[in-house]
Amino acid sequence: MNTQAKGAALLPFVLFVPFLLFGLPAGAVVDRLPRRFTMIICDASQAVIFLTVAALAVLGALSFPLLLVLVALAGTATLFFQVSYTSYLLALCPDPRDFKIGNARLFFSESVSPTLGIRDGLVQRWAAARGRVLSPCPSTPTGAPSAPEED
Numbered sequence: 001m002n003t004q005a006k007g008a009a010l011l012p013f014v015l016f017v018p019f020l021l022f023g024l025p026a027g028a029v030v031d032r033l034p035r036r037f038t039m040i041i042c043d044a045s046q047a048v049i050f051l052t053v054a055a056l057a058v059l060g061a062l063s064f065p066l067l068l069v070l071v072a073l074a075g076t077a078t079l080f081f082q083v084s085y086t087s088y089l090l091a092l093c094p095d096p097r098d099f100k101i102g103n104a105r106l107f108f109s110e111s112v113s114p115t116l117g118i119r120d121g122l123v124q125r126w127a128a129a130r131g132r133v134l135s136p137c138p139s140t141p142t143g144a145p146s147a148p149e150e151d
Contacts, residue, residue, distance in 0.1 A: 007064055014068050018076040026083045035088040042081035049074045 030038055049070050056062035086106070093102040 010068065011071055014071045015075040015078070017072060018079045022076065022079055026079050027087075030080060030083045030087055033084075035084045035091070038084040039081055039088070042077040042084065045077045046074050046081075049077070 053062065053067065053070050056066070089099070089102050089106055093099045
């Protein structure tokens with residue numbers, strides 16, 4: 001796949017186009033779906049999309065327009081995942097006093113993870129294996145693997 005620099009510059013833009021197009025409706029859709037299930041489906045679909053990109057690249061069948069479509073689909077999955085996990089914090093922090101701290105921890109981990117090159121909770125899994133993970137909310141037990149029931 002031979003692409004010029006201006007074509008490659010489109011990739012980050014296409015990744016975030018779904019945020020512009022579907023940002024507001026995504027919140028309404030996520031409110032009607034189980035948030036945990038939505039996050040699992042979004043993660044699984046991103047894995048399938050990125051594995052498809054890798055397989056097509058290895059086979060030499062990846063064209064730039066196809067890559068743009070796949071990146072846009074991954075951006076859509078990212079959008080729905082982010083809306084879901086932000087909304088899921090309310091279920092994890094039932095006490096309103098804990099919500100501010102939980103929200104700060106959530107966005108701190110979101111901003112630090114890409115900086116460190118760590119994605120998909122690898123640090124969380126590593127720390128959980130050693131019993132060091134704190135819940136986003138101070139009033140919930142540390143390292144609790146189970147999630148609260150949803151409405």
